[in-house]
Amino acid sequence: METMSIEKLQMLIDNDYKIEKIHPLIFGSDAEINIVSLTLVSEDGRKETIRAYGEESHKLREYIRKNELFHNQGV
Numbered sequence: 001m002e003t004m005s006i007e008k009l010q011m012l013i014d015n016d017y018k019i020e021k022i023h024p025l026i027f028g029s030d031a032e033i034n035i036v037s038l039t040l041v042s043e044d045g046r047k048e049t050i051r052a053y054g055e056e057s058h059k060l061r062e063y064i065r066k067n068e069l070f071h072n073q074g075v
Contacts, residue, residue, distance in 0.1 A: 003052070003056045019064075038060075
């Protein structure tokens, strides 16, 4: 079962949003990460933010790595 943050991320990617920023960086240690913030931007400049906490933040980071979204989005 996907988390709400993953579902929102995939919906935005499907609507041509690009990941602009991930904080903390995707290559940081998961052991120390409890909050992840993503900023996505559309072609017309609209921005969306996704925040994930605790276990959901780990799942979101893993999803981004697994689907190589950070490579495809220039992050």
